[in-house]
Amino acid sequence: MKYLFAFALILSVFSSTSVLAQESKTMTIKTRKNVSPEDVLYIIRSNSAEEFPVEHASLKTIDSDWIEAVDVLKDTSAVERYGDKGANGVVIITLKEDEAAANEFLKKLKESK
Structure with a gap:
């Protein structure tokens, strides 16, 4: 099975103050073997524990100031929690x-559900 190997994505994406405002920045995602960044499951969680799956491309719209924590699940813990969708890792x-602004972003995610 394929698993998420390294978590350079979040460090590089969120190292700038605003990813959206600095479009010239590039992000690097390192994964194990044949796993592409698009194969990883990305979840946005509110503090009230609501979870919203998002596409990899949506990460560019998140400002680093909005982030409280980033967790990476891989191997069996990702599959146990998210089923087959988590087989390639979960961020x-x-x-x-x-x-x-983060609350407004979450509101838009809820409306699009």
Whole structure:
């Protein structure tokens, strides 16, 4: 099975103050073997524990100031929690509760569900 190997994505994506405002920045995602970044399951979580799966491309719209925590699940823990969708690894991004822009982003995710 394929598994997420390294987590350079979040470090490189969120090292700038605003990924959206700095489009010239590139992000590097390192994965094991034949796993592409698009194969990884990305979850945006609110502090109230609501979870929203998002596409890899959506990560560019998240401002690093909104992020409270980033967790990476791989191997059996990812599959146990998210089933086959988590077979290539799971990146869980928890957003801060007190960020108005982050709350607006979460609101849009809820509406698109």
